[in-house]
Amino acid sequence: MIKFIIFDLGAVLIDWNPHYLYRKIFDEEEEMLHFLENICTPEWNEEQDAGRPLQEATELLVARHPEHQERIEAFYGRWHEMLGGAIEGTVDILRELKESGKYNLYALTNWSAETFPIAQEQFDFLNWFDGIVVSGTEKDRKPFSSFYHTLLSRYDVHPSEAVFIDDNLRNVKAAEQLGIDSIHFTSPEALKEALKERGVL
Template identity: 65%
Template sequence: MKNQHHQVYDTIIFDLGAVLIDWNPRYLYNKFFATEAEAAHFLQHVCTADWNEEQDAGRSLQEGTELLITQHPEYEAAIRAFYGRWKEMLAGEISASVEILRTLKNSGRYKLYALTNWSNETFPLALVEFPFLQWFDGLVVSGREKQRKPYHSFYQLLLDRYQVNPDTAVFVDDNLRNVKAAEECGISSIHYLHPDQLKDELAKKNILS
């Protein structure tokens, strides 16, 4: 275990969805279906997280959509809405987290990167929607790279591309699976729950304290 009080960090790597950007398919499907239970069933059994991650890893939206329609023809309209009405899954930025990012940026003490599982076809919409994405020193997007979290090679890609030393980097993600993978790559990590908890965890590492 590293002594956190003597460890100095110079790089913070952020996940985007559910950390800085409030993205959730339920925002769309709670409108689409008559009940929240129907929406939940659809997202658990049809447009699943695993299915969406294949698009994040580079499969085209059209291919992913047509494949599911073949398997679930009765849900065709709902399946087409996943990317057809994708922007309705965005509820804006998580402003308290973005404020933390702003403080880190303004301090001038840290390199800031984003490591995100995101389709390369929808990511350009996010770039337009969220100006704070320009604050990063680099963005590594799974759909562009044709690989994704939690594969170690995806983390290594960021480390290599930007000459980041894993010993002096901190990774922030809401998905425990991705956090564990980063730690296996030697990157100290924070399992994000909410902005106040993130601030506390950073302070424990003498960041923003």
């Protein structure tokens, strides 16, 4: 029986994308993509998700690529410009689950502890969760099993009674290895159908 629904946040409930900022900075799309694939990379950003201070991360990258100093400093200096808003279809699903009163709702998110308060100020629905585990605060992140275990133990969640939702297939597979039924998020519509199949909606 499903008692717990665990959501990822970025690209599931919150539209976050560095392209929103860097399209304002670069004139050429190809140049922007090269910068985000080779300089301010997802792997570099994940270290901040795992607790590395933003200033330290920025200084490290500027030392390696001084010719891109202004562009690198914009990543966190103008980070709020990467937020595109709520993914309303998923927020509607979250609201329906909350109003049903049947489930404990949690969020397990890879997010810098320094930028997460910006999201908390902007998105009221974050208050609907019974608990949120933020990687930057824990200094651990998905897909490492220890990060999932932090949520499971903190909120007394049994894997067989939980459903996990994430847009990153790597994170979905990691949850499945722990015995958590997981949904690879592709759209609110597909998520709704997947939850209906499980008798959740």
